Amino acid sequence: MIIFENVTKSFGKREILRGVNLEIEQGKTTVIFGVSGGGKSTIIKHMVGLLQPDSGTISYKGTRMDHADETTLREIRKKIGFLFQSGALFDSMNIRDNVAFPMIEHQNLTKGELDFKIDEKLTMVGLDPSVVKSLFPEELSGGMRKRVGLARTLALEPEVILYDEPTSGLDPVTSDFITKMICRLRDEIGMTSVLISHDISESFKAGDNYAMLFDGVIVEAGDKETFQNSTNEVVQQFIHARSEGPIAFH
Numbered sequence: 001m002i003i004f005e006n007v008t009k010s011f012g013k014r015e016i017l018r019g020v021n022l023e024i025e026q027g028k029t030t031v032i033f034g035v036s037g038g039g040k041s042t043i044i045k046h047m048v049g050l051l052q053p054d055s056g057t058i059s060y061k062g063t064r065m066d067h068a069d070e071t072t073l074r075e076i077r078k079k080i081g082f083l084f085q086s087g088a089l090f091d092s093m094n095i096r097d098n099v100a101f102p103m104i105e106h107q108n109l110t111k112g113e114l115d116f117k118i119d120e121k122l123t124m125v126g127l128d129p130s131v132v133k134s135l136f137p138e139e140l141s142g143g144m145r146k147r148v149g150l151a152r153t154l155a156l157e158p159e160v161i162l163y164d165e166p167t168s169g170l171d172p173v174t175s176d177f178i179t180k181m182i183c184r185l186r187d188e189i190g191m192t193s194v195l196i197s198h199d200i201s202e203s204f205k206a207g208d209n210y211a212m213l214f215d216g217v218i219v220e221a222g223d224k225e226t227f228q229n230s231t232n233e234v235v236q237q238f239i240h241a242r243s244e245g246p247i248a249f250h
């Protein structure tokens with residue numbers, strides 16, 4: 001569904017992506033592992049056209065999205081939901097308006113339709129609309145804010161959702177809820193997801209396919225079994241959380 005071919009990207013003199021090849025399969029959850037600062041968020045930003053590769057190509061359902069014109073990019077962006085690392089809600093808006101925001105921007109809904117969808121999305125993420133709608137982000141816990149962020153991402157009914165470390169900083173119970181949510185969306189509506197996570201045990205509950213980013217390239221990719229049985233030293237060091245091996249720690 002999303003294909004990266006030989007994607008390179010440098011920031012200044014530092015080459016962060018050095019020829020990334022990656023395929024995101026439709027209807028599946030793909031987990032991308034890698035060390036901090038390794039370029040995982042950089043990969044995700046290329047998937048929504050926030051960054052352009054220096055070389056190589058990126059396509060979405062067969063359409064080239066690297067260096068695409070604004071119209072093409074707009075069409076593709078509508079189909080890709082992005083859950084930011086922080087949740088990124090508007091502090092000055094209540095929860096109702098936060099969830100309504102993308103729908104008002106992109107869709108022509110009546111007030112009745114809008115209210116229906118706001119309630120529907122909040123319910124999907126396990127929040128009671130009658131309780132949370134009038135609250136402001138600062139009145140919610142980190143986990144609840146993350147769920148409102150997800151409700152807002154779901155509002156545009158995307159074909160793909162990109163999750164950048166969705167459980168970091170959350171308690172284990174909320175982390176488990178987010179993980180289950182990712183699985184439910186796949187099982188119930190066939191959602192395609194891309195998940196970046198440091199949480200290896202949560203990731204192994206959620207993913208169908210796995211890719212390991214190391215030193216600017218994908219060193220291993222495959223389904224869960226292939227990945228877990230990989231003889232690649234980087235993969236083994238990472239999934240067993242060992243400090244000895246090719247991944248240097250600082």
Ligand SMILES: Nc1ncnc2c1ncn2[C@@H]1O[C@H](COP(=O)(O)OP(=O)(O)O)[C@@H](O)[C@H]1O
Nearest residue numbers: 011012016034035036037038039040041042043
């Ligand atoms: N817009 C940018 N300008 C300069 N350097 C950047 C930019 N975005 C990311 N980087 C650098 O690229 C490296 C990879 O970052 P990132 O993709 O955020 O890693 P990860 O998400 O794997 O932790 C980091 O060293 C980061 O500082």
Ligand SMILES: [Mg+2]
Nearest residue numbers: 040041042164
């Ligand atoms: Mg990151």
